[in-house]
Amino acid sequence: MNTTREDSPAYLEKKRFFDSLMTVYGRKTVFEALQDPATYLYRLHLAKSNKPAEILTDIICLAEQKGAEIIYHDRQALSRISKNSAQDQGVAADLQLRGYQHYDKFLQDNRQQKYNLIALDGVHNPQNLGMIIRSACAGNIDGILLPQKGNAQIDPLVIKASAGTVFRAPLLRCKDLTEALMDFKQKGAIVCALSSHATTELKKFSPEKACIYVLGNETEGVSHAVQKLCDESVKIPMNNGVESLNVAVTAALIAFR
Amino acid sequence: MNTTREDSPAYLEKKRFFDSLMTVYGRKTVFEALQDPATYLYRLHLAKSNKPAEILTDIICLAEQKGAEIIYHDRQALSRISKNSAQDQGVAADLQLRGYQHYDKFLQDNRQQKYNLIALDGVHNPQNLGMIIRSACAGNIDGILLPQKGNAQIDPLVIKASAGTVFRAPLLRCKDLTEALMDFKQKGAIVCALSSHATTELKKFSPEKACIYVLGNETEGVSHAVQKLCDESVKIPMNNGVESLNVAVTAALIAFR
Structure with missing residues (x-):
């Protein structure tokens, strides 16, 4: 069975999973989202260019507690993920929200x-x-x-x-x-x-x-x-x-x- | 009878009148306020420093139609009336509003x-x-x-x-x-x-x-x-x-x- 076929159960399940993700950005926004225990974090995206900051340390700590993957990107790649380079502040998160x-x-x-x-x-x-x-x-x-x-x-x-x-x-x-x-x-x-x-x-x-x-x-x-x-x-x-x-x-x- | 006495009927009536006025500022705000036929305009205050502009002409025209007094002030005096020199745009109006x-x-x-x-x-x-x-x-x-x-x-x-x-x-x-x-x-x-x-x-x-x-x-x-x-x-x-x-x-x- 070829699981890459677009009508296969595995493909549909994968699509459903990715469809269920919401990408949010901005340091305060991501921090607040991660504080909610019911928020499942799939991936945390950070710009390599970020300078150390307390809120970033807190975000990374919460992401680790949630067992999420943490990925470092160059600035351009992060912009493609957040789709808002002017406001993402070098941070984006793929969340699975309960509702x-x-x-x-x-x-x-x-x-x-x-x-x-x-x-x-x-x-x-x-x-x-x-x-x-x-x-x-x-x-x-x-x-x-x-x-x-x-x-x-x-x-x-x-x-x-x-x-x-x-x-x-x-x-x-x-x-x-x-x-x-x-x-x-x-x-x-x-x-x-x-x-x-x-x-x-x-x-x-x-x-x-x-x-x-x-x-x-x-x-x-x-x-x-x-x-x-x-x-x-x-x-x-x-x-x-x-x-x-x-x-x-x-x-x-x-x-x- | 001395009408300046603070308990005289004339004084109280005058006070009631001035208490009933609301001073608004900003060109668009004043323009919109004057367009309402039910708004009574007591005084229109303009900064002498205002450069000619279409909306100012419209405001003055509406003020004249309403038979209001139009007063030109230097910038500082206008600021004292509007209480917001950063946003008054050289225009303030004392309005008597129906409600x-x-x-x-x-x-x-x-x-x-x-x-x-x-x-x-x-x-x-x-x-x-x-x-x-x-x-x-x-x-x-x-x-x-x-x-x-x-x-x-x-x-x-x-x-x-x-x-x-x-x-x-x-x-x-x-x-x-x-x-x-x-x-x-x-x-x-x-x-x-x-x-x-x-x-x-x-x-x-x-x-x-x-x-x-x-x-x-x-x-x-x-x-x-x-x-x-x-x-x-x-x-x-x-x-x-x-x-x-x-x-x-x-x-x-x-x-x-």
Whole structure:
């Protein structure tokens, strides 16, 4: 049996493992991530050019305690790993987080459940993304469907705004949001857009099935392509002529309904 | 009758008028504030050193339409008015906002009402303050009790995060929060702190009287002096071991109960 074949169980398992890793960078970020006992560290990447620093000693010590591989790279190679040489500070880490998985896996495991998800369709502001993760993690949300493109990337700003909850939040990775939503719909879930133009109020909306609440871009709202897939559209009524709520506030109101 | 006497009706009226003014600064901020037809502009202050610019022409035009006094100052005098020479960009405006008043006035007008207020006890982050104002203005909150010291000042960052709602939000000014809270208590209101250590859940708390919900500092929570005045303390239960919510998220959950 040739284990390099793309449909072989060994290949798929390996792919699933690498897909489950999240690479974070920045000294404080990596240090905080490693302090969480539930964070599994696969590899710690360090720039050979790093000068000695207390926080680096602490990071290496934590990595050794977790039994992780520690690799030293030249500056350019590290940049390719962190994908952000301006902010990585010579440190990156491949983490396996307890809540981070491909949405496929979630769908398999929760086929019959009446879950509630939040899907993000163009949330660009890192602080908003971090706050959404924090509120969803604290509230009654079973997963945050996060497309790889089109939203803020999980960077130190996001991690800070999440108050570190990104390391334990149920994050469901997908490539393309419309594809993922179609998969969820096929398995019986309802897709519901938040929109100030909707007629139904969030408070009066109580779906009988699993539901995915889609939050759109800070300025543009939910994209046209995603809107077309939505079964429902709900609004949050506002006083004093206020036209919209911050997207992270909207997420919190859904998470704590 | 000597109208300069500090207890004369004319003096008190004049004081009430000047107390009702909010001075904002920064070109974009002032421009946006003046675009709201409900904003009354008392005085526009400009630095003599300003070079011609389109936005300045627009600001002057709006000020003239509003029949306001326009005063040109040397740079130092303008700094004393804006209290932020680094960010005023040579422009400041004394505004009378529809929702901005001293808490005394609110107490007088709402003696028998079952109002809900949010009081801020050390919210330092301008973005949090702006978001709190936006959510409270959109939700079911009758006023935001904002002490002059100890919280972020209303600056361009706050105004931006408030999405401009600061110009219409019900802001109740006070000098000292403990003094104001004692006044409210004396008039029959309940004071309730938000605290993760509380035993009562926010959802299960339904006061029969007017209520002031106190939100504390982002790190420290409600101050000791204010805690001593609180009749109640409520929490928002959280999942996944999350220890706290962002203060602006907490405000939104109160505003949209």
